[in-house]
Amino acid sequence: IRLTSNIIPIGGGNISPSTVVKGIVKGFNGIFDGNNKTISNFNLYFYQGEGSSLSTGLFGCISKNGVVKNLTISALSYHDSQSLACVGIVAAINYGAIINCHTDGGDIYISSPGNDYAGGVVGINCGYIYSCTNKISIFLESGISFGGGHLGGITAVNYHVVKGCVNCGQLGCKDVCNAGGIVGTSGYQERSDHPANNTIEDCINYGELYANSTWGLANLGGIVGESLGKITRCGNYGSITQHSVNNTQTVGGLIGTMSASGTTPNVMTDCFNRGNLTFVVTAEGNNKIAY
Secondary structure: OEOOOOEOOHHHOOEOHHHHOOOOOOOEOOEEEEEEEEEEOEOOOOEEOOOOOEEEOOEEEEOOOOEEEEEEEEEEEEEEOOOOEEEEOOEEEEOOEEEEEEEEEEEEEEEEOOOEEEEOOEEEEOOEEEOOEEOOEEEEEEOOOOOOEEEEOOEEEEOOEEEOOEEOOOEEEEEOEEEEOOEEEEOOOOEOOEOOOOEEEOOEEOOOEEEEEOOOOEEEEOOEEEEOOEEEOOEEOOOEEEEEOOOOEEEEOOEEEEOOOOOOOOEEEOOEEOOOEEEEEOOOOOOEEEO
């Protein structure tokens, strides 16, 4: 599939995922070349995934051999309250390769009991993301009922490779969450279908990151909220603000916290932070800040 022109609805209408790509529920296994064109006024909606999960994106799932490249999605606005949701503008779940794709202009707001995944480009990445950017603002209000939420400028959760990506979008979360300028959570568990080979390379965050935690655990990092894997040649310029009322909160210029689960080593090399960190605590707790 190759776009030959920009897609802009006549009369200000919206484009839904099924308008552009058919069969997204089972996974896209071909090559989609956006040809450096733009899809505007994109309207997200949820479709039923495995179990009670709900997913949304231009592609619900990109399969192992699928490739999506050279595409910009703009003028997007989405507000909803869905639990067990997985949101990624280009793809909810990626097992293939996403190359040179960009999200530009718009906002996403999700409020739910928890266990949500929200990424500017991908919800859950089990494949490759190369040279992608996000300029969409995302706010995730996620409770503890189902385990909290994951929020990332590029991908909410990463199990494999994110390289050469940039986030400029503002990211915000409330209560229980792992939030990072590039990745919310990197390889927090090992499974047979999610090999623990998590790397983040050559990525930059310029977007502001903030959280307001009235209860529960929140991990904020300029690059990654919670990390298990390798981070190389990454930098953060975005300001990070955490308002904590109760319980344990961690804030880092690069990483909020490092996970000790699994057998994958935590390695960080040639990285830097230039962003301002603000930590406002109004109650006792095991709170930590690292520049």
